[in-house]
Amino acid sequence: MRKIKSLFTGLGLVKLLIYGFFLLFLIIPLLSVFLVAFTNEPINLFGSLISLEQLQTTMNQFKNATLDNFKSIFSYGHYFEGLINSLKLSFIVSIWVLVICIPIAFGIARTNMPFKKTISALVTVPLVIPTFISAYAFIIMFGRAGWVTYIYEKLGGEGMLIDPYSMTGIAIVQIFFFFPYALWPMVAAFKVSDISLEEASRNMGAKGWLTFITVTFPLVIPGMLSTALVIFAVSFSDFGTPIILAPSDLNLIVVDAYREISGFFNWGGAAILTVIMIAVAGFVYWLQNYMLKGRDYGVVSGKPKQVKLIDHKALTIPLSIFSGFVVIVPLLAMGTVILQSFATTWGKDPLPNGYTLDHYRTIFTSSLGNIQNSLILAAGALILSVVLAIFVSYFVVRYRSTTLDFMTTIPLIVPGIAFGIALIQTFNTAPLQLTGTAIILIIAYTIRRLPYMVRSTVGTMKSIKQDIEEAAVNLGASTLTAAITVIGPLMLPGIAAGSILVFVTVIKETSISILMAPAEWAPMSLAIFQNVLRAEYYSAAAMSVVLVVMVLVLQAIANRLSGRNGS
Amino acid sequence: MGSVVLEQLRKDFSGVTVLQNINLDINEGEFFALLGPSGCGKTTTMRCIAGFETPTSGTIKIGGKDVANLPPNERNCGMVFQSYALFPHMNVFDNVAYSLNIKELKKSNPLKKIGVYTRMLNSKLVKYPKEIEKKVMDILEYVELTNHAKKLTSELSGGQQQRVALARALVMEPEVLLMDEPLSNLDLKLRHTMRNTIRRIQQDLKITTIFVTHDQEEAMSMADRIAVMKDGEILQIGTPTDLYSNPKTSFIADFVGTSNILEGTVVSAENDLTIVQVGNQQIKSKMKKDKKEVQVIIRPENIIVLNGENDNYDNTFEGVIHLATYLGNTVRYDVKVGDHMLVVDTIYESGANIKQSGEKVRLGVSPERVLLI
Numbered sequence: 005m006r007k008i009k010s011l012f013t014g015l016g017l018v019k020l021l022i023y024g025f026f027l028l029f030l031i032i033p034l035l036s037v038f039l040v041a042f043t044n045e046p047i048n049l050f051g052s053l054i055s056l057e058q059l060q061t062t063m064n065q066f067k068n069a070t071l072d073n074f075k076s077i078f079s080y081g082h083y084f085e086g087l088i089n090s091l092k093l094s095f096i097v098s099i100w101v102l103v104i105c106i107p108i109a110f111g112i113a114r115t116n117m118p119f120k121k122t123i124s125a126l127v128t129v130p131l132v133i134p135t136f137i138s139a140y141a142f143i144i145m146f147g148r149a150g151w152v153t154y155i156y157e158k159l160g161g162e163g164m165l166i167d168p169y170s171m172t173g174i175a176i177v178q179i180f181f182f183f184p185y186a187l188w189p190m191v192a193a194f195k196v197s198d199i200s201l202e203e204a205s206r207n208m209g210a211k212g213w214l215t216f217i218t219v220t221f222p223l224v225i226p227g228m229l230s231t232a233l234v235i236f237a238v239s240f241s242d243f244g245t246p247i248i249l250a251p252s253d254l255n256l257i258v259v260d261a262y263r264e265i266s267g268f269f270n271w272g273g274a275a276i277l278t279v280i281m282i283a284v285a286g287f288v289y290w291l292q293n294y295m296l297k298g299r300d301y302g303v304v305s306g307k308p309k310q311v312k313l314i315d316h317k318a319l320t321i322p323l324s325i326f327s328g329f330v331v332i333v334p335l336l337a338m339g340t341v342i343l344q345s346f347a348t349t350w351g352k353d354p355l356p357n358g359y360t361l362d363h364y365r366t367i368f369t370s371s372l373g374n375i376q377n378s379l380i381l382a383a384g385a386l387i388l389s390v391v392l393a394i395f396v397s398y399f400v401v402r403y404r405s406t407t408l409d410f411m412t413t414i415p416l417i418v419p420g421i422a423f424g425i426a427l428i429q430t431f432n433t434a435p436l437q438l439t440g441t442a443i444i445l446i447i448a449y450t451i452r453r454l455p456y457m458v459r460s461t462v463g464t465m466k467s468i469k470q471d472i473e474e475a476a477v478n479l480g481a482s483t484l485t486a487a488i489t490v491i492g493p494l495m496l497p498g499i500a501a502g503s504i505l506v507f508v509t510v511i512k513e514t515s516i517s518i519l520m521a522p523a524e525w526a527p528m529s530l531a532i533f534q535n536v537l538r539a540e541y542y543s544a545a546a547m548s549v550v551l552v553v554m555v556l557v558l559q560a561i562a563n564r565l566s567g568r569n570g571s
Numbered sequence: 572m573g574s575v576v577l578e579q580l581r582k583d584f585s586g587v588t589v590l591q592n593i594n595l596d597i598n599e600g601e602f603f604a605l606l607g608p609s610g611c612g613k614t615t616t617m618r619c620i621a622g623f624e625t626p627t628s629g630t631i632k633i634g635g636k637d638v639a640n641l642p643p644n645e646r647n648c649g650m651v652f653q654s655y656a657l658f659p660h661m662n663v664f665d666n667v668a669y670s671l672n673i674k675e676l677k678k679s680n681p682l683k684k685i686g687v688y689t690r691m692l693n694s695k696l697v698k699y700p701k702e703i704e705k706k707v708m709d710i711l712e713y714v715e716l717t718n719h720a721k722k723l724t725s726e727l728s729g730g731q732q733q734r735v736a737l738a739r740a741l742v743m744e745p746e747v748l749l750m751d752e753p754l755s756n757l758d759l760k761l762r763h764t765m766r767n768t769i770r771r772i773q774q775d776l777k778i779t780t781i782f783v784t785h786d787q788e789e790a791m792s793m794a795d796r797i798a799v800m801k802d803g804e805i806l807q808i809g810t811p812t813d814l815y816s817n818p819k820t821s822f823i824a825d826f827v828g829t830s831n832i833l834e835g836t837v838v839s840a841e842n843d844l845t846i847v848q849v850g851n852q853q854i855k856s857k858m859k860k861d862k863k864e865v866q867v868i869i870r871p872e873n874i875i876v877l878n879g880e881n882d883n884y885d886n887t888f889e890g891v892i893h894l895a896t897y898l899g900n901t902v903r904y905d906v907k908v909g910d911h912m913l914v915v916d917t918i919y920e921s922g923a924n925i926k927q928s929g930e931k932v933r934l935g936v937s938p939e940r941v942l943l944i
Contacts (some may be wrong), residue, residue: 474623475656477644479670479743480677489669489691493660 015483018395019405025392026411029447033426034282034418041279042069044272046429050436073276083273086255087280093171093246093256094239097178098232104179104330105186106228111323112187113194115314118324123331130181130334132555134512134529136244137548138181140536141337142168143248144344144545149352151340169251177245180333182238186231193227194220226295233292237285241419243515248536257281258421262519265425275429278422289417338552345545363546371531371547378527378551381442382510385449386503389457392450393502394495397461398487402470416455420515423452428520440522448520449510456509457502464498465491497565504562508555573634573746573779574599575620580629582615582803589615590803593629597796600777602770604794606784608826612803613783617749620781622646634746644673649740650749653756655732657724663735664707664720665694670743671703710738713772730761737772748773748780754789766793787827791815799823815870821944824868831874831913833867837943844885844938850909855885856941866944871903871916873940876926877933884935888913892930906932 043065051058111117146168156165261277264270347356399405431438438444476486517529535544580593590612597603605613618624622643690697714734791811798808807819818824835847890908904915
């Protein structure tokens with residue numbers, strides 16, 4: 005009896021609410037989209053709960069369920085082509101990322117190459133730029149009127165060096181903007197791989213390069229494969245690049261799914277694509293975990309051994325030049341966007357024809373609403389995720405709640421566009437008609453970014469000793485009061501760092517914004533996207549610069565907060 | 572302030588019994604120590620009293636009231652944690668005032684509740700009422716920390732932190748004060764001072780205190796009564812002198828002070844003198860034992876080194892000094908007697924000669940001082 009009573013008071017109630025939240029906005033939507041893949045038309049699960057009539061309709065829908073959608077995928081039609089193209093793209097991108105990361109990672113981990121510090125700092129640049137901005141930057145660089153094309157023609161080339169509107173264009177953008185995700189894990193792998201084995205090899209007479217090929221390289225292979233899988237998943241889920249660059253004759257699964265829902269309202273088609281996307285992403289995630297099982301690659305290692313860094317000029321200078329080339333491409337892209345934001349006009353010339361602040365004036369007058377929307381939506385997601393993350397990490401750390409732990413990893417796996425489609429479909433009709441409201445948008449952002457927040461708060465939570473909380477309870481506080489007055493304040497630094505991260509990623513968020521934001525709540529990312537589609541490149545550029553500056557500033561604050569807190 | 576009674580307490584952790592058959596009757600105002608090696612269940616016993624662990628069976632009464640259905644925050648047991656568990660984000664004053672804030676919170680209306688919560692999160696924003704202020708300052712004065720009230724706990728020394736923890740527990744006027752190895756994080760000298768401080772406060776306030784420790788010296792010097800625990804059971808309860816002079820088992824004899832423990836066989840028992848055969852020696856004892864196989868316990872200070880004048884002892888042994896350790900006021904000799912090594916403590920009088928290794932000695936023990944277990 006006591007147990008049942010305690011379930012509905014204080015922390016028990018909070019736990020129920022959190023489960024309810026995840027059930028309502030994560031589990032049921034994913035389940036619902038899975039069902040729609042069979043029924044081929046939207047089903048109303050919540051309506052079925054309150055209205056008999058609706059329940060009857062839903063039952064009929066289930067009776068008419070077919071496997072047509074699943075058949076269509078495997079009948080080598082349009083969808084199948086999209087899936088194959090997406091897999092191909094992700095495969096190409098992950099292979100190339102590995103290839104370009106090996107020398108850079110080796111250079112950073114094992115040599116004293118010139119400008120090592122600068123290069124290490126600059127590789128983080130691509131991470132702050134949302135991919136749809138990078139994609140659009142490639143258009144203004146490599147497009148018909150781009151300055152790269154200008155130089156290329158001056159040097160005697162014909163047409164464009166690379167057509168940005170192509171599979172190659174998409175792949176190149178993704179390679180140059182996703183490689184940092186792979187770089188740091190690989191640097192870590194190179195650092196932890198056992199130096200003494202290499203010394204043994206050299207001691208047995210193997211030359212430097214032979215040691216690298218026969219010992220060093222094989223040792224880092226498992227770490228590299230799992231890194232490649234990360235890139236595969238990131239590339240597969242990326243929506244920003246393909247939506248800007250994919251030509252109409254190139255099917256990619258994310259773009260197809262978006263078009264099915266926002267162009268044709270083809271629920272069944274969007275649902276089956278969503279199911280396929282989640283299946284692929286889930287498989288990749290499983291594979292990656294499976295490979296990492298029982299291994300400790302990355303920063304976790306026993307005793308860090310002192311590595312003797314290579315000074316050999318014949319090796320370090322080429323490494324440095326190569327790394328410099330790789331990091332300069334994203335910088336040039338961002339530089340181009342900045343230059344364009346100040347340009348009066350910029351034709352097929354190396355530099356703009358003149359400079360002006362007009363575009364900034366325009367966005368700070370007519371598009372101020374978008375900036376406001378972004379800030380409000382991000383703040384909403386921040387508050388919601390702070391509240392959720394505190395309690396989730398409390399239950400995960402103190403009560404070892406594996407269910408909650410698992411639920412907060414689901415959003416890591418589900419591609420944004422898939423999650424967006426699931427939400428739109430589920431909340432499209434009464435009684436819970438939320439599609440097109442700011443609330444569902446905030447909830448979508450929150451769930452998608454919650455894993456990052458939870459990771460940060462779980463870390464701080466673990467560092468708070470259990471007896472601190474027991475002391476509060478011993479002094480008369482209920483567990484809830486103890487959580488508010490003792491645990492909460494102690495978690496503050498972790499919360500602050502995590503919440504800025506949430507804020508930043510929400511501002512950068514592409515897929516959810518483009519798919520779900522209603523016109524009156526259009527955030528900056530949606531405004532930039534629409535400007536690019538309308539070929540209003542100058543205001544898109546100015547807005548992009550504002551967005552990136554906001555991200556940079558906030559990220560710097562977050563780094564300082566977590567730096568002070570960590571170590 | 573109240574008595575604490577444990578009846579037939581038992582605790583299982585996922586099938587493993589960590590406490591069984593625990594019966595304690597702790598009087599009002601008593602200073603009671605739970606003594607035992609690590610893993611003996613003493614901390615679990617205390618956590619059951621505080622309410623952090625739920626006993627598998629048995630009853631706990633505090634002040635005559637069964638507390639089985641009381642959650643830990645309603646038991647009114649002040650606890651001093653081994654790590655002190657001070658709140659690192661609060662200053663000394665706020666730490667001590669915590670339980671008073673909670674009390675105010677419980678009787679406040681919703682609006683005032685917000686005020687109290689705010690004060691607990693940041694005491695600069697909402698002022699403390701006069702009576703809380705006075706209570707906290709009084710207790711801080713009592714533990715001599717008045718000047719440190721506004722400091723963060725991390726700015727204090729170990730001994731000061733210990734006193735904050737004590738003040739924080741005392742200010743709530745608990746029925747029982749629970750202390751879990753409170754001195755183990757202090758250095759030796761501070762430990763001795765804190766022993767006196769704790770004992771003085773306990774005597775002043777006449778507060779029922781349960782003290783968990785693995786250090787027999789600590790327990791002996793502070794407690795009115797001690798329960799010696801091992802493997803989840805209580806072996807013996809008694810006053811310090813009781814435990815020392817009449818240990819019920821050889822474990823206690825060894826754990827409480829130092830003992831010479833010898834295995835022997837009873838050969839005869841007449842004229843209230845029991846004769847025990849130990850190796851090729853015979854030892855006489857005034858104690859009676861019904862069984863044949865016994866353990867002979869002799870405390871080191873009860874063995875006298877004979878110098879030829881006063882050797883009218885009933886028990887005398889010939890031995891050779893193996894090792895002499897000078898300890899200031901005493902000298903400890905390890906003496907080889909037959910196959911056994913006996914520990915002998917003698918008072919060191921200045922100027923006296925310390926016997927050297929290899930020297931032959933005669934030892935004497937009076938039968939009153941020979942315990943049989």
